[in-house]
Amino acid sequence: MTARIEDYALIGDCETAALVSRTGSIDWLCWPRFDSGAVFAALLGRPENGRWHLAPADAGARSTRRYREGTLILETEFETADGAVTLVDFMPPRGTTSDLVRMVVGKRGRVAMHMELVLRFGYGALVPWVSRLPDGALRAIAGPDMVVLRTEVPVRGESLTTVADFEVGEGETRSFVLAYGPSHLDPPNHCEPQSALADTQTFWNDWDARCTYDGDWKEAVRRSLVTLKALTFRPTGGIVAAPTTSLPEQLGGTRNWDYRYCWLRDATLTLLALMGAGYYDEASAWRDWLLRAAAGSPSQLQIMYGIAGERHLIEWTAPWLPGYENSKPVRVGNAAHAQRQLDVYGEVLDALHQARQGGIASDADGWSLECALVKYVEQIWTQPDEGIWEVRGGPQHFTHSKVMAWVAVDRALKSAAQFHLEAPVDRWRTLRDAIHADVCRHGYDASLGSFVQAYGSHQLDASLLLLPIVGFLPPEDPRVRGTVAAIERRLLVDGGVVMRYDSEHTADGLPPGEGAFLACSFWLADNYVLQGRRDDACRLFERLLALRNDVGLLAEEWDPRTQRFTGNFPQAFPHVALVGTAMNLSRREEQPQKPVEQRAST
Numbered sequence: 145m146t147a148r149i150e151d152y153a154l155i156g157d158c159e160t161a162a163l164v165s166r167t168g169s170i171d172w173l174c175w176p177r178f179d180s181g182a183v184f185a186a187l188l189g190r191p192e193n194g195r196w197h198l199a200p201a202d203a204g205a206r207s208t209r210r211y212r213e214g215t216l217i218l219e220t221e222f223e224t225a226d227g228a229v230t231l232v233d234f235m236p237p238r239g240t241t242s243d244l245v246r247m248v249v250g251k252r253g254r255v256a257m258h259m260e261l262v263l264r265f266g267y268g269a270l271v272p273w274v275s276r277l278p279d280g281a282l283r284a285i286a287g288p289d290m291v292v293l294r295t296e297v298p299v300r301g302e303s304l305t306t307v308a309d310f311e312v313g314e315g316e317t318r319s320f321v322l323a324y325g326p327s328h329l330d331p332p333n334h335c336e337p338q339s340a341l342a343d344t345q346t347f348w349n350d351w352d353a354r355c356t357y358d359g360d361w362k363e364a365v366r367r368s369l370v371t372l373k374a375l376t377f378r379p380t381g382g383i384v385a386a387p388t389t390s391l392p393e394q395l396g397g398t399r400n401w402d403y404r405y406c407w408l409r410d411a412t413l414t415l416l417a418l419m420g421a422g423y424y425d426e427a428s429a430w431r432d433w434l435l436r437a438a439a440g441s442p443s444q445l446q447i448m449y450g451i452a453g454e455r456h457l458i459e460w461t462a463p464w465l466p467g468y469e470n471s472k473p474v475r476v477g478n479a480a481h482a483q484r485q486l487d488v489y490g491e492v493l494d495a496l497h498q499a500r501q502g503g504i505a506s507d508a509d510g511w512s513l514e515c516a517l518v519k520y521v522e523q524i525w526t527q528p529d530e531g532i533w534e535v536r537g538g539p540q541h542f543t544h545s546k547v548m549a550w551v552a553v554d555r556a557l558k559s560a561a562q563f564h565l566e567a568p569v570d571r572w573r574t575l576r577d578a579i580h581a582d583v584c585r586h587g588y589d590a591s592l593g594s595f596v597q598a599y600g601s602h603q604l605d606a607s608l609l610l611l612p613i614v615g616f617l618p619p620e621d622p623r624v625r626g627t628v629a630a631i632e633r634r635l636l637v638d639g640g641v642v643m644r645y646d647s648e649h650t651a652d653g654l655p656p657g658e659g660a661f662l663a664c665s666f667w668l669a670d671n672y673v674l675q676g677r678r679d680d681a682c683r684l685f686e687r688l689l690a691l692r693n694d695v696g697l698l699a700e701e702w703d704p705r706t707q708r709f710t711g712n713f714p715q716a717f718p719h720v721a722l723v724g725t726a727m728n729l730s731r732r733e734e735q736p737q738k739p740v741e742q743r744a745s746t
């Protein structure tokens with residue numbers, strides 16, 4: 145049986161990532177990029193769909209694990225009746241080749257180990273052609289892809305699986321390196337495990353040392369930041385929402401989506417978290433990515449792109465994979481790429497404004513793009529859209545979407561004023577005021593004393609928690625207070641996690657039922673900070689921190705019924721929100737109402 149989502153840890157080389165279970169099984173790896181076909185897809189199927197298991201032969205071995213501090217180097221300690229070993233798993237940040245390194249280090253006694261490598265290219269479907277190279281390495285080829293296994297441990301083939309049985313004594317180390325290369329080229333060069341480990345340690349330690357956050361939640365914030373960095377595709381600066389596809393939002397359900405792409409929303413929020421912690425190089429790389437991806441007509445701006453800016457993210461299903469705990473279908477690609485989501489204009493213009501404030505100056509082309517985006521918002525803001533939650537039940541007039549249209553114009557106006565940029569400011573002011581008035585007139589339900597999910601609806605929506613955070617209204621406004629209170633009454637469950645909306649009564653085009661969306665739960669804590677309810681904010685924040693798995697990672701959702709993670713993992717969204725809330729709570733008491741995440745820029 146596949147491990148629980150919370151039983152996985154992430155390793156990666158900033159171009160792709162793998163998930164390693166507590167029992168030493170790598171059950172997910174797309175190679176060579178985040179969005180490539182998976183070579184290990186057991187996560188969404190069975191061991192025969194590809195995995196790499198390496199653990200003591202004793203099935204009763206106990207394991208504990210941790211990352212080396214401030215790195216993405218995973219250490220799993222196995223204890224058996226005969227002794228103890230540490231399994232060190234990592235992917236060196238990529239040079240010319242991409243390597244997955246596993247080292248078994250003997251700690252005590254003599255431990256019998258067992259290794260099983262099942263390579264299945266094309267998301268678990270294709271058995272490769274395996275042969276020996278003259279230097280003894282094992283080469284597996286399937287169409288365009290090649291991987292090469294190098295190890296000093298004798299391996300053998302058994303039932304389409306590469307198997308090894310060996311022992312490791314105290315002080316001894318046995319290593320395995322699996323390297324990727326295109327099949328039309330020579331096999332990738334040998335990577336020396338010890339020096340690769342030292343280089344990987346240096347890379348992450350250097351990166352971690354740049355973090356400027358110095359508040360009370362350093363360990364959690366640094367782990368989230370390392371995770372966000374791991375989701376950033378180094379060659380282009382694009383940021384994926386998560387490294388997985390189709391981990392279900394409801395176990396056994398159909399809400400299974402592919403997150404291995406760059407959403408403007410998720411990526412801009414990631415950028416703000418990184419900038420808040422002092423990481424301006426990544427912010428600059430992302431800004432350049434955005435300007436390239438969005439180049440052209442604003443009417444053709446997509447809500448998401450491939451990691452290099454690709455636009456065609458056609459959604460298809462992989463029927464040969466049974467899905468995580470039978471959650472079908474397994475989807476590749478994402479039909480949401482063709483949706484209209486008005487909020488992305490607000491997120492993008494806010495991020496660009498904040499980048500400018502942080503000293504990442506935009507050139508004239510950048511400002512013309514921003515002006516063109518405002519012009520486009522002016523044309524479309526009155527139209528319905530699919531909203532922040534990417535509903536599949538048809539467009540609606542979502543309140544949050546209109547608020548973010550207001551943010552788009554507001555931030556462009558602020559940039560124009562602060563940086564003396566040329567703009568039709570009178571026209572923009574009129575537009576900004578018109579959107580504000582429209583939201584207050586149609587997005588607020590006086591009988592509920594709350595803003596509502598969509599114009600004319602009586603439903604609540606956790607995205608409304610963002611209204612004071614983006615500065616649409618002050619936190620002490622009675623309509624904002626009423627909205628927070630209504631969300632606490634109707635969407636807050638299980639003592640501290642927030643549902644995005646009531647899926648029974650929202651036309652999202654899908655069968656109802658999902659977990660609580662963890663990012664929204666942090667937004668509630670941000671609202672408590674804004675309202676001066678610091679104790680409530682700390683209590684909720686600590687409760688959310690306690691949901692992280694043993695290595696500090698969060699999935700998209702938490703299912704209060706089963707007390708399990710659901711949705712793609714690890715997802716950038718909740719880690720961004722965690723960083724934002726930690727920063728808000730760590731700010732000095734005298735300036736509590738300017739939250740970091742999506743903060744209302746001055």
Ligand SMILES: OC[C@H]1O[C@H](O[C@H]2O[C@H](CO)[C@@H](O)[C@H](O)[C@H]2O)[C@H](O)[C@@H](O)[C@@H]1O
Pocket residue numbers: 385399401402403407409410478479480532533534535536717
């Ligand atoms: O719930 C339906 C939608 O779910 C996914 O969207 C969610 O993930 C996105 C990436 O993190 C995020 O930007 C969005 O706010 C979330 O609702 C899925 O990608 C959609 O295709 C799907 O319609």
